[in-house]
Amino acid sequence: MSNVVTNTALRPARELLLKEYRGVLSTHSKSMPGFPFGSVVPYCLDAEGQPLILISRIAQHTHNLQKDPKCSLLVGEREALDVQAVGRLTVMAEAHKLTDGGAIEAAAARYYRYFPDAANYHKAHDFDFWRLQPVRHRYIGGFGAIHWLDQVTMANPFAGAAEASMVEHMNSDHAAAIAHYVALSDLPDTPAAELAGIDSEGLHLRIGQAIYWLPFPKTCNTPTQVREALVLLARAAKWPTVDETQG
Structure with missing residues (x-):
């Protein structure tokens, strides 16, 4: 596979990871050795652009990760009519539980903007943040568009105080501007959208329980x-074409 082909797959692979907010986490079963164990988890990306999950200490996938941190996260385009004709990404990773107080605080601040309800059960139950540190990626952009990718994630230069302030x-x-972004993108207009996150390549809106990346x-x-x-997007008559020569 040429480097040119590989490089053209990097941005759509990363965008798929940004656009979606839940995937299938596969771990090595502790109770059934040799068998993979799949579960559905919501996620957002942390400051390094790596998937961040919040999971219960009593969950089966948590017991599996404690025994063997090697796992994968499968992400596919939501509501696809033909799942084999659209993009999907498998992130092969090693899971690491966050134990440092500062790292946990930073993770919570970002994660709760994406999933506000999580704050309640995180405080009331034994849940922990885990980072999925990618090792390699398998991206399929459709029929015949198959790539092994080593480095897909990109650090968020605004993560932390700068992002929180902008959000x-x-x-x-600027609720009117956010409503305009929703209208331009033909997204659901109720309930009212809120900005959840900003990265170098786009923004995340939360509409009810759903997350959308633009x-x-x-x-x-x-x-x-x-x-x-x-400001440009707030004044635009249609969503501008993305410069795909970047990244």
Whole structure:
């Protein structure tokens, strides 16, 4: 496989990981050695662009990961009529439970913006954050578009205080702009959308329990570039074409 072909698959593979927010976590069964164990988990991406999950200590997949951290996360395009004709990504990874207080706090701040209800059961029950550190990826973009990819994830330059500030500002002061993004993208208009996250390539909106990722027309590397992109989108008559030569 040529490097050119591989590189053209990197962005759609990463976008699929950004667009979706739940997948099938496969672990090595502790109670049935030799058999894979599949379970459905919601996820968001952490500061390094790696899948972040919140799982119960009594769950079977947690017991499996404690015995063997090797796992995979299968992500496919939601509501696909033909699952074999659309994109899907398998992230082969090693799972690591977060134990550092600062890392847990940062993970919780981001995860709760995506899944607000999680805050309640995280506090009331024995749940822990785990990071899925990718080792390799298998991306299928459709019939015949099959790629092994070593590095798909991209660190989020805004993760932390900068992202939290931008998200809070947009939700507090620019509800009309967010509603415009929803209209441009033909997304559900009820309940009202809220901004959940920002990365260099786009933004996440939360509408009810669902998460939607919308791409920026160009990669943003600074808060100023993000602000310019958000203003441009708030005034746009249609969602701008993404520059696919990037990334």
